[in-house]
Amino acid sequence: MSIRIENVSKNFSAFAALNQVSLEIRDGEFAALLGPSGSGKTTLLRIIAGLEVPESGEVWFGRKNVTEAAAASRGIGFVFQHYALFGHMTVAENIGFGLTVMPRASRPSKKDILLRTNELLDLVQLPGIGGRYPSELSGGQRQRVALARALARRPRILLLDEPFGALDAKVRRELRGALRTIHDELGLTSIFVTHDHEEAFTLADRVAILNHGQVEQFEKPKRIMQDPASDFVRSFLA
């Protein structure tokens, strides 16, 4: 599902967090939003998710204008750094949660939810741990479970906000590989927020570099390295 952001602006009081941002992410693409702290990455992701409303501009998913659509109706999966799992629920209950709260008419049966949960545990390479509690998992395993939970309703768009920020370098690298494989296998369109250059450049098809609420450059990693579009990009990458 392609995502088109057209002239989006967002202010907090008098402060412009996003200033006339336009970005077009192709169906099936893996895009990263990279930039220093406060550049507007999370705000842009939250607007795409429907968790913030822009003052002006539009957001399109494919041929649908979703600018005013509720977050729950957008068919998105999210993974956040601190989007904690429910501690009192098992891993399987966490993953199936989004399915169990669906309206009765569209809710899958208990048996189907269990099947789906096991399928997702296989996908994130944690088979057999559905009966454990989050406190019994490592940080990397928790983020794999968070990813499985985000995918339970078969979203076509996956939004990730610094999902590996709290993990050590080795686990980050492993999870990066796993995430990219899942993105490709499921044919998702994914947007990944990070302030880590290496992470953005190894994961994404194209990287959007943000600074002061504006996109300085949105291109393939190689192209950005070869031909930085501004002094800011050059010094940010140095």
Ligand SMILES: Nc1ncnc2c1ncn2[C@@H]1O[C@H](COP(=O)(O)OP(=O)(O)OP(=O)(O)O)[C@@H](O)[C@H]1O
């Ligand atoms: N709810 C809010 N109220 C007031 N200001 C906000 C709010 N949310 C964000 N901002 C401000 O908007 C700017 C952009 O914030 P945003 O979180 O989008 O940046 P970011 O690039 O994701 O930063 P970080 O890497 O630190 O998470 C910041 O200056 C921030 O202080």
